[in-house]
Amino acid sequence: MKTNDEVFDVFPDLGSMAAAAARRFLQLSLEAVSRRGVFTVALSGGSTPAALYSLLAADPHLRLAIPWSKIHFFFGDERHVPPAGAESNFRLANEALFQHLPGETLNVHRIHGELAEAGGAAVAYEAEMREFFAAHHAVEEGFPRFDLIFLGMGADGHTASLFPDSEGLHETGRWVVANWVAKLKSDRVTLTFPVLNNAAEVILLVAGEEKAPVIARLVNHPEREPRFPVQWVAPRNGVKRWLLDRAAAPCFPPAA
Numbered sequence: 001m002k003t004n005d006e007v008f009d010v011f012p013d014l015g016s017m018a019a020a021a022a023r024r025f026l027q028l029s030l031e032a033v034s035r036r037g038v039f040t041v042a043l044s045g046g047s048t049p050a051a052l053y054s055l056l057a058a059d060p061h062l063r064l065a066i067p068w069s070k071i072h073f074f075f076g077d078e079r080h081v082p083p084a085g086a087e088s089n090f091r092l093a094n095e096a097l098f099q100h101l102p103g104e105t106l107n108v109h110r111i112h113g114e115l116a117e118a119g120g121a122a123v124a125y126e127a128e129m130r131e132f133f134a135a136h137h138a139v140e141e142g143f144p145r146f147d148l149i150f151l152g153m154g155a156d157g158h159t160a161s162l163f164p165d166s167e168g169l170h171e172t173g174r175w176v177v178a179n180w181v182a183k184l185k186s187d188r189v190t191l192t193f194p195v196l197n198n199a200a201e202v203i204l205l206v207a208g209e210e211k212a213p214v215i216a217r218l219v220n221h222p223e224r225e226p227r228f229p230v231q232w233v234a235p236r237n238g239v240k241r242w243l244l245d246r247a248a249a250p251c252f253p254p255a256a
């Protein structure tokens, strides 16, 4: 289902949604590598993407077909914790994906959540991104152009670590910021909306019934004045693709 510039695909369950995301990842990686010799992707955190990450490493066809050494993995956000911390988004991707690719050359640019100050981690990550994207001539309108950014959505409509009522929502110049999340009483490090909205494709992986009220609101009552941070994801020259499981999107008609 396509409305405006957004594409919504609904799947019976998390597994079929992850399989669709993996197929799209493969397709975009092959296209980018054949065009420019490199594929840039930002991974999302939380729990939903674990099924996708595990599949990318476990499926024999994907394992062989994905051009691993030509991919540069970044992160859309990170918690202010060490890389082995239970809350770490890097740990999630490392344990579900990277550790299962021992023979592959991997290019992983993680956010250093272990640094004492989240602000320092944001500054360091932005510097690393600026060096990489400039060297690969992938800076457009002053921001990096990712080939693909995976995002999730919280039950409050947040995405990456851009939470309702948080300062980071309003950042228009920086690529990466530290963002204090009052309700979690913790700092996060996150890409900003100008970066998310400069991507060639954004895939939102959303599963679970707790997300259904926001999805229904987004689809049935799109607000003129966006109410949820995830509505501010609007690639200026790219695709916004929602991959949802049925539990998160009971409001959608059954697939044709």
Ligand code: 6PG
Pocket (backbone or CB within 6 Å): 044, 045, 046, 047, 048, 049, 076, 077, 078, 079, 089, 151, 152, 153, 154, 158, 159, 160, 161
């Ligand atoms: C994070 C994520 C965050 C996540 C949503 C959904 O660091 O937590 O980047 O934006 O995608 O909170 O999380 P679940 O997949 O666990 O529902």
